Amino acid sequence: MEMVTSKGQIEALFRSMRIIHSLAEKAFDELDQMRECKRLSEDGEEQLAGTLFADSHAGKSTTMRMYLETRIYPECIARGLFKPGTPMAHVLKLQKLVLFIEIPPETRVKALISAVLKALDDPTPTKGDVDDMIYRAEILLRKHKVELIIFDEVGHLTIPKKAGDQAMRIHNHLKSFLRKGYPVAFVGIKEARAKIFNEKQIERREMNDIEYPELDYSIDADKNTFRDFCADFAISLLEKGITRELSDFIGEKDVILAPLFQASLGLFGGVARIAEKACKLVFDEGAPRIEVRHLEEAVDSLNGFKKGRKGQPKPNAFRDGKACANLVSADAA
Structure with missing residues (x-):
């Protein structure tokens, strides 16, 4: 498998990314x-x-x-x-x-x-x-x-x-x-x-x-739909040579999935934008896969995902709150 050699190549691969859900x-x-x-x-x-x-x-x-x-x-x-x-x-x-x-x-x-x-x-x-x-x-x-x-x-x-x-x-x-x-x-x-x-x-x-409802994390069916999409997305990043190792977008007891849902507003395109930014950080660093710190930094740099659905400012889900504190600790370990 050939690995990507530039951030422009990463962008091109993301434009053609298809995850059927x-x-x-x-x-x-x-x-x-x-x-x-x-x-x-x-x-x-x-x-x-x-x-x-x-x-x-x-x-x-x-x-x-x-x-x-x-x-x-x-x-x-x-x-x-x-x-x-x-x-x-x-x-x-x-x-x-x-x-x-x-x-x-x-x-x-x-x-x-x-x-x-x-x-x-x-x-x-x-x-x-x-x-x-x-x-x-x-x-x-x-x-x-x-x-x-x-x-x-x-x-x-x-x-x-x-x-x-x-x-x-x-x-x-x-x-x-x-x-x-x-x-x-x-x-x-x-x-x-x-x-x-x-x-x-x-x-x-x-x-x-055609039903395309807002996903609700408290509803198991919606959470599973989002989880499946994120898991398939991580596999696609590996298959396309964007990451050398499989990234974990789920985490034990959904400890990564939950803040990813919050940060992306539960939108598939939101996951893609965050992941694309994180992949560029991974490329610059030479890291083998996306880690929580990359997701956190990606969210900080994306103005479009610094607000909630109703336009109110929202904290970085990977850094703020109890679940995010656990994430940072797990990443540091």
């Missing part, structure tokens, strides 16, 4: 269900919306990418759409079964439809007014037999807060995909739900609500 698997099943409904419906039969709204760093976008990589890529090969052995990156760039549209900040509806047209290989994706663009999109959606559209970061879509003609037109454009027979999954932070579903007709078209 139970919440992701449930999301995959919901998305598959939406696609199956589309395939079994008459052409043009109205479809329903799906939603995945959760905290920033919960792992929403990564879950969508894992869906494409673990479900759509092998399905494209199995259906004969691409030859066996075709690189995954090539398949996912060209396949049209699922359109994955990442919405940049302050995107207006015309830019959104243009992104759909671009994903459908329209030669002039910015040409025409919105109605004309949607008409062309419908033709291409049918031509390519698209089974699902995923709009990621829908909170970036510019929609007036107050109901009015402009807001109504935007919601009508979003509903048009559903009415024409194409299921849409809206993905974003929790606050984005009100933006997308503040209009009754589109709200009533929401059916497939």
